[in-house]
Amino acid sequence: MASATGSAGKVWRCSSNIAVDTQQCPTYLQRWLRYSPPLRPNKTKEHIMSHSQALKQLDREQRLYRIRHSTAHVMAEAVLREFPEAKIAIGPPIDNGFYYDFDLPRSLTPEDLRRIEEHMREIIGEDHTFERSATTRERARERFADQPYKLELLDGIEPGEEVSLYTQNTFTDLCRGPHVESTKDLNAKAFKLLSIAGAYWRGDEQQKMLQRIYGTAWETPKELRQHLDHLAEVEKRDHRRLGRELDLFSTHEEAGPGLIYWHPNGARIRLAIEDYWRAEHLSNGYELLYTPHVGKSWLWETSGHLEFYSENMYSPMELDNAEYYTKPMNCPFHIMIYQTHTRSYRDLPLRWGELGTVYRYERSGVLHGLLRVRGFTQDDAHIFCTPDQIEEEIREVLRFSLQVWDDFGFTDIKAYLATRPEKSVGDDADWDKAISSLTKAIDREGLEYEVEEGGGAFYGPKIDLKIKDALGREWQMTTIQFDFNLPERFGMTFVDRDGKEKRPYMVHRALLGSLERFFGVLIEHYGGAFPVWLAPVQAVVIPVAPAFNDYADRVKRELVSAGIRANADLSDARMNAKIRAAQQRKVPYMLIAGENEQESHQVSPRLRTGEKEDAQAVAEFIGRVRQRAAAKALI
RNA sequence: GCCAGGAUAGCUCAGCGGCAGAGCAGCUCACUCGUAAUGAGCAGGUCGAGGGUUCGAUUCCCUCUCCUGGCUCCA
Numbered sequence: 001m002a003s004a005t006g007s008a009g010k011v012w013r014c015s016s017n018i019a020v021d022t023q024q025c026p027t028y029l030q031r032w033l034r035y036s037p038p039l040r041p042n043k044t045k046e047h048i049m050s051h052s053q054a055l056k057q058l059d060r061e062q063r064l065y066r067i068r069h070s071t072a073h074v075m076a077e078a079v080l081r082e083f084p085e086a087k088i089a090i091g092p093p094i095d096n097g098f099y100y101d102f103d104l105p106r107s108l109t110p111e112d113l114r115r116i117e118e119h120m121r122e123i124i125g126e127d128h129t130f131e132r133s134a135t136t137r138e139r140a141r142e143r144f145a146d147q148p149y150k151l152e153l154l155d156g157i158e159p160g161e162e163v164s165l166y167t168q169n170t171f172t173d174l175c176r177g178p179h180v181e182s183t184k185d186l187n188a189k190a191f192k193l194l195s196i197a198g199a200y201w202r203g204d205e206q207q208k209m210l211q212r213i214y215g216t217a218w219e220t221p222k223e224l225r226q227h228l229d230h231l232a233e234v235e236k237r238d239h240r241r242l243g244r245e246l247d248l249f250s251t252h253e254e255a256g257p258g259l260i261y262w263h264p265n266g267a268r269i270r271l272a273i274e275d276y277w278r279a280e281h282l283s284n285g286y287e288l289l290y291t292p293h294v295g296k297s298w299l300w301e302t303s304g305h306l307e308f309y310s311e312n313m314y315s316p317m318e319l320d321n322a323e324y325y326t327k328p329m330n331c332p333f334h335i336m337i338y339q340t341h342t343r344s345y346r347d348l349p350l351r352w353g354e355l356g357t358v359y360r361y362e363r364s365g366v367l368h369g370l371l372r373v374r375g376f377t378q379d380d381a382h383i384f385c386t387p388d389q390i391e392e393e394i395r396e397v398l399r400f401s402l403q404v405w406d407d408f409g410f411t412d413i414k415a416y417l418a419t420r421p422e423k424s425v426g427d428d429a430d431w432d433k434a435i436s437s438l439t440k441a442i443d444r445e446g447l448e449y450e451v452e453e454g455g456g457a458f459y460g461p462k463i464d465l466k467i468k469d470a471l472g473r474e475w476q477m478t479t480i481q482f483d484f485n486l487p488e489r490f491g492m493t494f495v496d497r498d499g500k501e502k503r504p505y506m507v508h509r510a511l512l513g514s515l516e517r518f519f520g521v522l523i524e525h526y527g528g529a530f531p532v533w534l535a536p537v538q539a540v541v542i543p544v545a546p547a548f549n550d551y552a553d554r555v556k557r558e559l560v561s562a563g564i565r566a567n568a569d570l571s572d573a574r575m576n577a578k579i580r581a582a583q584q585r586k587v588p589y590m591l592i593a594g595e596n597e598q599e600s601h602q603v604s605p606r607l608r609t610g611e612k613e614d615a616q617a618v619a620e621f622i623g624r625v626r627q628r629a630a631a632k633a634l635i
Numbered sequence: 636g637c638c639a640g641g642a643u644a645g646c647u648c649a650g651c652g653g654c655a656g657a658g659c660a661g662c663u664c665a666c667u668c669g670u671a672a673u674g675a676g677c678a679g680g681u682c683g684a685g686g687g688u689u690c691g692a693u694u695c696c697c698u699c700u701c702c703u704g705g706c707u708c709c710a
Binding site for chain 1: 638639640664667668669670671672700702703705707
């Protein structure tokens with residue numbers, strides 16, 4: 001699945017005034033569960049409760065956690081049946097399922113998965129209990145003498161610490177638990193093995209590549225089916241598939257992977273996005289810039305990119321005995337403009353935005369449709385201000401950002417505040433002030449947030465916003481980053497009211513992130529059925545028969561001159577086929593034009609929702625589309 | 636980059652040592668037709684690239700390119 005979650009730091013706090021949604025906060029959940037006691041049936045004299053009853057008393061997330069964890073153990077047992085020589089690594093529950101990593105003598109095939117599933121169903125049917133036992137680290141070392149990965153895990157445990165083992169049937173695992181009481185608490189019809197993937201031991205490229213089996217597990221077959229349906233829906237909305245079907249964009253391996261070609265339909269949408277973006281920035285106190293695409297090495301040496309970021313930069317071009325680099329970021333160019341004047345405190349704050357196209361070298365294995373590319377346009381902006389202004393500026397950026405997300409139809413937004421990492425530059429006082437202004441801004445906007453302690457960049461703290469799409473997936477989009485590094489490196493100053501030169505604060509911020517990536521998320525969010533203001537084609541005029549082609553074409557021209565993106569389908573297909581074609585392209589309005597309409601200068605709208613409307617005057621329809629587009633309505 | 640799986644017509648896919656296939660899309664022709672596919676015909680492929688095995692390779696082997704799923708949600 002296309003996942004957009006960035007590297008998550010350690011979560012130590014969830015906003016206290018908002019209930020923790022465990023689905024949104026898996027790390028928190030796992031932490032909580034880790035320290036919750038293993039499940040025991042309540043065996044008092046007065047009240048003998050079966051295990052299943054005890055399981056039912058837990059809340060749903062905890063039950064699923066145990067079911068998934070236990071299913072992972074059952075899978076490991078099944079894999080050992082198939083491959084007695086297998087070395088087992090780790091097998092945790094994850095969102096919607098579980099995985100287990102194995103070191104196997106050969107590569108797994110889909111056929112193996114079917115057999116492993118068979119074994120699992122057998123084991124589950126045999127009603128084995130999950131027995132917890134405690135032992136010492138040394139005992140455990142003997143127990144797992146032939147399991148090198150388990151030994152390595154044991155090395156990470158304090159010598160005196162108690163080690164817990166869980167056993168079901170023939171399989172014992174080093175495991176913290178908790179588990180269900182017995183395999184009969186698992187439903188043999190509510191799990192499925194989904195995929196095989198390579199995964200480095202401990203996620204480290206230097207370590208051995210293991211084989212990971214991903215599975216999903218639920219309480220009931222119905223839930224499993226719903227989850228599989230959800231996966232099918234995700235697949236149907238895949239922006240790469242819709243990009244082809246709706247003729248929005250393409251990539252070309254022969255012309256360079258990870259580089260996006262926007263087709264006319266995609267470009268229409270991008271134009272709508274950019275027009276909106278520019279208008280909103282100008283009316284929210286920004287000035288807009290255009291800067292070059294390449295710069296001499298001096299620029300990148302000064303900025304530090306060559307030192308810290310060169311892996312991601314395109315190789316230099318040699319011209320006139322100088323090396324020029326294609327830009328991976330816009331910031332140094334904006335600073336060049338800043339430096340063209342002596343800046344007074346009266347000039348600040350400066351809010352400078354640019355739709356700046358940058359190129360970054362991404363390893364070929366990570367490229368993915370529009371979501372991970374090598375060339376993209378950032379909706380970048382830099383704010384230069386005095387320390388006094390910073391709080392207000394941050395608040396303003398955050399407010400503006402939320403307004404933009406609302407306009408694009410995203411209302412479920414969460415903030416992540418990343419604080420100072422160990423290796424970093426800048427004064428403590430600056431960091432404290434910056435973090436405090438970020439926190440105040442989040443509080444002011446009433447956003448739910450988490451703190452990623454030490455998760456900031458070395459040059460400053462940041463707020464990232466994650467938006468939730470129509471399928472409930474989170475995407476990290478907006479980033480608001482302080483930078484204590486570049487002003488220093490470029491020696492930026494402003495003259496304060498006391499006549500002294502001082503260092504301005506600098507904030508980088510991208511709201512949509514990259515237009516390419518945002519486009520991908522937008523396509524999936526709307527499943528290709530864009531709201532009227534973004535739809536590449538807003539209306540198609542469909543004549544009932546060839547005799548009305550002229551009228552249909554006249555209506556189309558009228559719509560186009562009224563600023564509506566309209567086509568007339570004058571092909572020799574039947575009306576029904578034209579409707580079907582427009583429907584599949586997810587055009588919001590189909591306008592049926594026949595004899596009745598022609599006589600009264602009307603059209604009969606059919607919405608892509610399937611709704612049919614009575615004939616109405618063309619002028620009336622124009623007014624309606626304008627109104628719906630202005631309201632940013634879906635249709 | 637690494638592991639696994641892919642790459643056959645514009646798209647979705649079948650074929651897997653012996654003449655390269657289907658549906659949709661495209662093109663042509665016919666059809667006077669009211670809310671999700673009118674019919675007939677035509678055209679379309681160095682079977683991702685390069686090398687090898689073979690009488691013969693889209694098919695088997697090797698190399699490369701690209702695509703897809705993954706590569707700590709840490710016992």
